[in-house]
Amino acid sequence: MYLRKVFPLVILAAGEGRRMGEVKPLVKLLGLSLLERTILSFNEAGIRKFYVVVGYRKEEVKKHVEEIRKRGIDVETIDNDNWKKGNGTSVLAVRGREKKFFVTMVDHFFEKDVIKDFIENVGRRNTLLIDKEVDRVFNIHEATKVKLKGNKIIDIGKELKEYDAVDTGLFFFNEEIFEAIEEAMKEGNASLAAGVRKLAEKGKIYGHEKKRGYWIDADTKEELRIAEKLILKSIPKKEDGIISFNLNRKVSLKISKWLCNFNISPNLMTILSFLTAIAGSILFYFGKYIYTALAGIIIQFASIIDGCDGEIARLKFLSSPYGAWLDTILDRYADAIMAIFVTYNGWLIYRSIIIWFFGLFSLLAFLMASYSRKEYELRYNKKLEGKIDKLSKRDIRIFSIFIGSLFNKAFEFMVVIAMLHHIIVAIDLARRRK
Amino acid sequence: MYLRKVFPLVILAAGEGRRMGEVKPLVKLLGLSLLERTILSFNEAGIRKFYVVVGYRKEEVKKHVEEIRKRGIDVETIDNDNWKKGNGTSVLAVRGREKKFFVTMVDHFFEKDVIKDFIENVGRRNTLLIDKEVDRVFNIHEATKVKLKGNKIIDIGKELKEYDAVDTGLFFFNEEIFEAIEEAMKEGNASLAAGVRKLAEKGKIYGHEKKRGYWIDADTKEELRIAEKLILKSIPKKEDGIISFNLNRKVSLKISKWLCNFNISPNLMTILSFLTAIAGSILFYFGKYIYTALAGIIIQFASIIDGCDGEIARLKFLSSPYGAWLDTILDRYADAIMAIFVTYNGWLIYRSIIIWFFGLFSLLAFLMASYSRKEYELRYNKKLEGKIDKLSKRDIRIFSIFIGSLFNKAFEFMVVIAMLHHIIVAIDLARRRK
Structure with a gap:
């Protein structure tokens, strides 16, 4: 058997998530908090090490992470006191700990096979999981769009007029992301999206097409209900x-x-x-x-x-x-x-x-x-x-x-x-x- | 799954085998000829390509090989017209076809796990499968003995007074064996054993210890009956x-x-x-x-x-x-x-x-x-x-x-x-x- 290194997952959970009404990582969905669900679904797919970047009401989130750790999951928190500036700062907080890692948000959900396919097929170049079935994307006007040339991402942003796919919010990064975020910050934008756009400008990020299966970005309570439906719908075999x-x-x-x-x-x-x-x-x-x-x-x-x-x-x-x-x-x-x-x-x-x-x-x-x-x-x-x-x-x-x-x-x-x-x-x- | 190259097996079947009374590769044992049994047992263990070196009454053996090939086994014959000089010439006949290969004799039998362990664990250095349980070797006076230093074989021969193990007749060779056999031939000995001794002198052959399971060198009709018993005894689980x-x-x-x-x-x-x-x-x-x-x-x-x-x-x-x-x-x-x-x-x-x-x-x-x-x-x-x-x-x-x-x-x-x-x-x- 050939053993492959599996890189850790960094979960961005520092934001305020006002539209959810509570501390987002702790919001419940089908009996599990959003944070538990994210960790357990990636754990099921093969990830063995997790970092949770915390900021807004971090003590509550840390307490919850402690409970998850007690169940035998290797999970650590990373403080990000700059979380208000933008979620790029949360990725920067990983610097010095890991050189290659996956990144997702605490409110994004993916079917097991989608995650497995991604983590088994990337691991060198910066990569974003993309969905090319743009017609089927819920809330397309809020989605981050991606323009491709072959597998290379040449432009990314919410406002793109012409695009080939949609950003699902699941990334693999190497150290190049840190510099890219810093460059974007110098220009006044500390979001991860701005950092990713910098990578795209340099031709240093690629798209990996999503395998068959659901994914959803659940920003609001309404979208959480949709996530619930998608998860339930994936059960019948x-x-x-x-x-x-x-x-x-x-x-x-x-x-x-x-x-x-x-x-x-x-x-x-x-x-x-x-x-x-x-x-x-x-x-x-x-x-x-x-x-x-x-x-x-x-x-x-x-x-x-x-x-x-x-x-x-x-x-x-x-x-x-x-x-x-x-x-x-x-x-x-x-x-x-x-x-x-x-x-x-x-x-x-x-x-x-x-x-x-x-x-x-x-x-x-x-x-x-x-x-x-x-x-x-x-x-x-x-x-x-x-x-x-x-x-x-x-x-x-x-x-x-x-x-x-x-x-x-x-x-x-x-x-x-x-x-x-x-x-x-x-x-x-x-x-x-x- | 990590795919590993499996090297071919060369079966030395050119000799006369007088003590068997018939053409040795065609002698039957439990419903199969010795040649079929050798090929099928290594095939079961994972070998996918076979060479049979023929000499004595080669037309009969070739006809039999043709029948085996028809059953979907990738097997070729190699003519060795010098077979009378010694079995080293049969290994030399492989030159130009393969650079790395396993070698065994048509009258040697090994339990499946013994073969599997050997073919899965060698593939670079010249290696001989050795049996260290010398007390349990049948017909020890006829066996080829091996003297070791660590894993390295430092002397080999039937006449060794001091020895650590016994030669089982299953080898892995790289191209160095060809030169070694030629050197031995110049000194008047064209046997494989002489070639192997040349490798040992240069420190270029290693011993791999046999895993639990039977092996036997069946030179005579009596030994064939013992082989039959060993094979039958290995069936109960x-x-x-x-x-x-x-x-x-x-x-x-x-x-x-x-x-x-x-x-x-x-x-x-x-x-x-x-x-x-x-x-x-x-x-x-x-x-x-x-x-x-x-x-x-x-x-x-x-x-x-x-x-x-x-x-x-x-x-x-x-x-x-x-x-x-x-x-x-x-x-x-x-x-x-x-x-x-x-x-x-x-x-x-x-x-x-x-x-x-x-x-x-x-x-x-x-x-x-x-x-x-x-x-x-x-x-x-x-x-x-x-x-x-x-x-x-x-x-x-x-x-x-x-x-x-x-x-x-x-x-x-x-x-x-x-x-x-x-x-x-x-x-x-x-x-x-x-």
């Missing part, structure tokens, strides 16, 4: 099942958004969803229609809140291998216990031994559909994602039983979806044979 | 289950050794073992003791031959992700069908609904024990190998039912081992929680 994508996620994300404000761990949600599924399953035992229908509703609800553990983990950067492992094992146990009680429900209706065979084959199907996928991933080192595989996922099997239970046909619906699961496993095996 | 290690492997390796001589693919063995398990399971349906006992014997036999697919794959370098995937999926289906029929067997005895619940929980246990392990491996990128995990493997569950069936208690034994499986899954989850 391409590989989500059909019911999950179109129904479950829409509800679970609303619940997760609300739960983010409390100190609820993803693992607690895993266990709550598991217990809900078990409680629902047990109701199949009684056999009366009203219980069966209620059981169906509860297991479908359990299937919805099953999304919350992963969502909270991603929204608050709490993902862990243990959490993912626990979630999957409990999902399989919940599926199995559901199959067992639905089988008993069928037995109450038909009173035939054959019911138990169908039950055993259904339980087997639910586990094998998932097992086959996992085993494939282990062997081939990639996900098994054919079109038909969407039809053998957890969201579909629970939804089928839920619908079946409304017609008092939970057992029949379960057997049909289970047999489909077996067929899909067989098709997958047959197809991939060379 | 540390993570094999208790019954597998102590019983199943001992039988299956004998079967695999014999099957190696036929054109039987590992996947065919996977399917045969699956069908045997199903056939055995069905006998549990009848309920009479004699059928139950027979069922137990057949499933235990299926469990034994379940090892053959992987063994043949490893012995003949036929491992594939698909093969591993298919094997695991069919094992789980076989486990499940066995659980289903054993449950029916229990039902015939007890005629109580509770039997079906136990059956469902047993099937679930068999799948979850394996599922939990796979999921752990996916999430943590390492195997879950606690001591107790040996008690929830396939060999144990089938052996338990086999023993149970001999006492006409297959169902009871299944339930007990299944509940143990569930407990182990729970312990694993609880233990790894931080």
Whole structure:
């Protein structure tokens, strides 16, 4: 393995941010302060060392940084007593500590893949992350525009008439930035933008095009709400099942958004969803229609809140291998216990031994559909994602039983979806044979 | 990922090898010719380009190389018409084609990890793979001994009285070897050993100590039998289950050794073992003791031959992700069908609904024990190998039912081992929680 030096991130958090109404780094967004969110999102993408430049109400910010440090993040504060002059002074405050570093603002948010792509692909020349899809930029009149020649930035500023891209507020700098800011200051402008323009004049800064994914500069409370929406919208995954994508996620994300404000761990949600599924399953035992229908509703609800553990983990950067492992094992146990009680429900209706065979084959199907996928991933080192595989996922099997239970046909619906699961496993095996 | 140049391997296969009785490169060992085995074992370890230096009965060897090339291996032959003078001339024949290369003999065998460690750790200086455990070297009087000073080889030869290690016959050379061999030839010795001694005199060759694993120089038919034993002995894995290690492997390796001589693919063995398990399971349906006992014997036999697919794959370098995937999926289906029929067997005895619940929980246990392990491996990128995990493997569950069936208690034994499986899954989850 080739080990690459990862440079530190300098977070500019010295400004007053009047339009936010509070001390900006401490403003909450989905359960985390803006500063925590910035640090944790860059930490997730691979940055291991952080500097927070503080100025306005710095004692409060420093106290908060102290709390973050206690959680094991290597983060230091840098005082910038000149913060009122402009945010260029905050970058100057890094001088003597680091020669190469990333810079972003405390109120800019980027999707993980956007950050990863940037930090993995720059590291020598001064570079700005740019967005060429200018038509899609929110608040274009407030944005800083960039004029390019090839990859080189030849002009930058809010007032540019002709431009090729927009400044996203994520930079990589080497020592040349210090001199450039000083030059701009001599001309009376201590903003980082003025320093960057000096670099552009000398042909010493380049643009790196943003990879697919969101970014937002959240200057106002309204823009914070937009940032929240963008972050939530980035959660549903391409590989989500059909019911999950179109129904479950829409509800679970609303619940997760609300739960983010409390100190609820993803693992607690895993266990709550598991217990809900078990409680629902047990109701199949009684056999009366009203219980069966209620059981169906509860297991479908359990299937919805099953999304919350992963969502909270991603929204608050709490993902862990243990959490993912626990979630999957409990999902399989919940599926199995559901199959067992639905089988008993069928037995109450038909009173035939054959019911138990169908039950055993259904339980087997639910586990094998998932097992086959996992085993494939282990062997081939990639996900098994054919079109038909969407039809053998957890969201579909629970939804089928839920619908079946409304017609008092939970057992029949379960057997049909289970047999489909077996067929899909067989098709997958047959197809991939060379 | 950091990509490293892998140098080619030159295989010395020009000699007469009188003691073998046939053309040496074509002699068969466990279903493959010595030449195929050498090429495929280095290919498995990462070498991608091969030269075979031919001399004695070269047309036959060339025809065989042509067959190997057709299977997609990048291999060329190099003629050495001077082969009778000594094997140094075979290395000289490489001049003009490669400047840095590995060299081994067609009758030397090394365990995969030994090769991997060598090819991953040398690539600049002339290097010889040496074995310092001289006490354990078979036929020490015939071995070439090595005297070291630090890592430097200062003397080498069969007659050395004082020595630190033994020459294993695997080298890495740069161009300096050509001159060294020529010097030795001028003094009347055209062997590679003489050339290597010239390098040693100049302080230009180093020893690399062999990693744990077998190596053997198989000069005679008797030594070939020893090589066969060493290769077979390297198959059982540390993570094999208790019954597998102590019983199943001992039988299956004998079967695999014999099957190696036929054109039987590992996947065919996977399917045969699956069908045997199903056939055995069905006998549990009848309920009479004699059928139950027979069922137990057949499933235990299926469990034994379940090892053959992987063994043949490893012995003949036929491992594939698909093969591993298919094997695991069919094992789980076989486990499940066995659980289903054993449950029916229990039902015939007890005629109580509770039997079906136990059956469902047993099937679930068999799948979850394996599922939990796979999921752990996916999430943590390492195997879950606690001591107790040996008690929830396939060999144990089938052996338990086999023993149970001999006492006409297959169902009871299944339930007990299944509940143990569930407990182990729970312990694993609880233990790894931080």
